[in-house]
Amino acid sequence: MATWRFAFAKKRMAGIRYLPAGFTLVESCMVAVITPVLAGTLLVMSQTGLRVWAMTEARLNSLTEPQRALNRLAEDVRNADPNSWSICQAKTLEFTKADSATTIHYALNGTTLMRTEGLVSQVVASGLTEFVPTCQAGVVSIKLTTTVASPAVGGMPVTHMLQSKVWVRRAL
Numbered sequence: 443m444a445t446w447r448f449a450f451a452k453k454r455m456a457g458i459r460y461l462p463a464g465f466t467l468v469e470s471c472m473v474a475v476i477t478p479v480l481a482g483t484l485l486v487m488s489q490t491g492l493r494v495w496a497m498t499e500a501r502l503n504s505l506t507e508p509q510r511a512l513n514r515l516a517e518d519v520r521n522a523d524p525n526s527w528s529i530c531q532a533k534t535l536e537f538t539k540a541d542s543a544t545t546i547h548y549a550l551n552g553t554t555l556m557r558t559e560g561l562v563s564q565v566v567a568s569g570l571t572e573f574v575p576t577c578q579a580g581v582v583s584i585k586l587t588t589t590v591a592s593p594a595v596g597g598m599p600v601t602h603m604l605q606s607k608v609w610v611r612r613a614l
Contacts, residue, residue: 504569505602508586511555511567512604518546518557519582519608530577535584548573555586571601582608 465473519537526538533550547558548566550573555566572587586604 501600501602504588505604507567508570508588508602508604511570512584512586512606514557514566515548515584516606516608518548519584519610522546522610524610527577530575530582532575533573535575535577535582548575582610584608 515535518539521540522537523540526540527536528538528545529536529547535548536545538545544560549556549558550570553570554568555570555573557564557566567586567588570586570588572585574585576583576585584606588602588604
């Protein structure tokens with residue numbers, strides 16, 4: 443214990459000043475200014491990231507079901523008998539499968555795209571605003587349109603359009 447007191451007294455006599463541990467007023471003011479600026483910057487960046495996330499998620503969710511419907515419809519058209527188009531007009535498409543005599547009927551009822559194969563009907567997609575098939579020799583063009591409210595645009599409706607051209611396989 444005496445050694446410690448002696449070392450402290452020796453340094454004091456040599457003119458070494460001991461400052462109390464802590465922060466100065468200037469350091470405290472700098473921290474008080476810089477911390478809110480950094481916190482505000484991080485807040486703005488995180489809000490922008492969340493807004494982009496919500497916008498992307500809404501688009502993805504709104505387009506997933508119509509894209510599946512378009513893929514299903516395209517696969518059915520590829521497997522259709524090229525000479526079996528009985529109805530091809532706005533909101534309705536009807537044809538016969540090439541490998542069987544089954545008739546497939548697609549129709550837009552309100553906002554729901556229905557697929558009927560034989561006597562079995564099923565919902566292929568909902569929330570559609572337009573279904574326009576266009577049939578030409580060996581090629582079927584299909585346009586599906588859906589309108590959804592996007593949170594990125596303040597809840598305003600945004601229209602997404604999916605289009606596809608499908609070539610009908612030739613009969614073997």
